[in-house]
Amino acid sequence: MNATTPLHGDDTAAILDKARSGIRISPDEALILALSAPLHDLCAAAMDVRLARHGKDAYYVHNVHINFTNVCVNACRFCAFSKTKGAPGARTLSVDEIVAELAGRGEARIREIHVVGGLNPELGLEYYVAMLRGIAKQCPKAGIKAFTAVEVAHLADVRGVSEFEILATLKDAGLMMLPGGGAEVFSPALRQKLCPEKISGERWLQIHATAHGMGLPTNATMLFGHIENWSDRVAHLSALRDLQDLTAGFTCFIPLAYQPGNNVLGARGPDGLTVLRVMALSRLFLDNIPHLKAYWVMLGIKTAQMALWAGADDFDGTIIEERIGHDAGADSPKGLTLADLRHAIEAAGMIPVERTPDFQPIR
Numbered sequence: 001m002n003a004t005t006p007l008h009g010d011d012t013a014a015i016l017d018k019a020r021s022g023i024r025i026s027p028d029e030a031l032i033l034a035l036s037a038p039l040h041d042l043c044a045a046a047m048d049v050r051l052a053r054h055g056k057d058a059y060y061v062h063n064v065h066i067n068f069t070n071v072c073v074n075a076c077r078f079c080a081f082s083k084t085k086g087a088p089g090a091r092t093l094s095v096d097e098i099v100a101e102l103a104g105r106g107e108a109r110i111r112e113i114h115v116v117g118g119l120n121p122e123l124g125l126e127y128y129v130a131m132l133r134g135i136a137k138q139c140p141k142a143g144i145k146a147f148t149a150v151e152v153a154h155l156a157d158v159r160g161v162s163e164f165e166i167l168a169t170l171k172d173a174g175l176m177m178l179p180g181g182g183a184e185v186f187s188p189a190l191r192q193k194l195c196p197e198k199i200s201g202e203r204w205l206q207i208h209a210t211a212h213g214m215g216l217p218t219n220a221t222m223l224f225g226h227i228e229n230w231s232d233r234v235a236h237l238s239a240l241r242d243l244q245d246l247t248a249g250f251t252c253f254i255p256l257a258y259q260p261g262n263n264v265l266g267a268r269g270p271d272g273l274t275v276l277r278v279m280a281l282s283r284l285f286l287d288n289i290p291h292l293k294a295y296w297v298m299l300g301i302k303t304a305q306m307a308l309w310a311g312a313d314d315f316d317g318t319i320i321e322e323r324i325g326h327d328a329g330a331d332s333p334k335g336l337t338l339a340d341l342r343h344a345i346e347a348a349g350m351i352p353v354e355r356t357p358d359f360q361p362i363r
Contacts, residue, residue: 012037016045019284027238030285034230046280046311054313058350060341061317063112068093072118076195077265078226078258092120099134110139112357115146116181119154129173136174143176143357149207150182153199163207171216176357178211180219180254185228186236205243212249217358220250224278225258225270237285244288251359252291252314253282257298272303276310283311291359305348315345
């Protein structure tokens with residue numbers, strides 16, 4: 001079976017009933033659903049699973065994004081954020097500038113600091129440690145979710161040590177969990193076209209397994225809507241589910257919609273129906289990952305609201321101020337207020353529940 005095989009829908013109802021009842025579906029069954037299930041039926045089944053897990057609760061977090069450098073030795077074809085050293089627009093923040101930026105927020109209720117940057121070869125491990133300690137001192141009540149597996153691998157390679165040593169050092173300095181970025185799509189053939197300089201999907205999975213083994217929870221992502229097909233998507237989800245069976249360390253899965261602006265890849269990005277199919281299939285297939293995020297930055301507010309009815313239970317957060325998606329042409333706001341988030345969730349017919357970075361509800 002492949003992504004172009006014509007299929008009839010005779011088996012889709014039985015597979016949906018199976019998933020709805022909590023019985024694990026196979027990758028082949030997931031592909032049948034992806035290609036053949038009517039969208040309404042697929043979303044309805046995902047909604048049933050979502051309701052069984054979370055009711056109508058939809059989570060949000062008061063968070064801040066810090067993109068401390070856009071200088072990067074990688075040249076991912078889908079990325080509009082990265083710059084080479086000395087290029088117009090290249091920027092790297094000092095630790096003092098990062099702390100001052102947080103101090104300027106002036107809000108004591110920030111729950112999560114999300115830190116992601118490029119692979120700047122001039123920034124050593126000491127910089128990352130000082131950053132974490134500076135953030136923790138400035139925002140002692142906020143959890144720090146920072147540094148993708150790609151960044152961890154870069155630090156390990158530059159320093160000539162294991163990823164375990166890097167993660168242990170970062171954890172000791174205040175790291176609470178890892179974001180899920182850098183996964184893109186795991187297919188080796190596609191990575192050669194999309195991001196040949198980036199670490200392999202296998203290494204990404206290994207680093208997350210290492211983090212899980214030392215008590216660091218992580219998120220997981222998949223970039224979709226570019227040159228991949230449904231077979232590639234299902235294989236990616238299957239690799240995540242397999243690792244989660246072993247480690248139980250993934251907290252949330254985030255399907256990231258490819259943004260077509262200002263990059264050389266030339267793909268068009270997913271339409272709204274594809275977004276909903278990816279969301280619904282993710283909720284049905286990833287039976288062991290508790291949360292599914294409708295990342296409003298890359299989906300837009302309205303599509304993210306629809307995704308809450310296709311299996312998603314998390315709406316992310318205030319963000320202020322996201323750069324990576326917006327550099328690639330995302331036309332969503334660069335941040336939302338807590339009132340904006342609650343309104344968007346309530347307008348979608350859900351119950352807003354503020355949370356911590358690790359999804360503990362704040363009632």
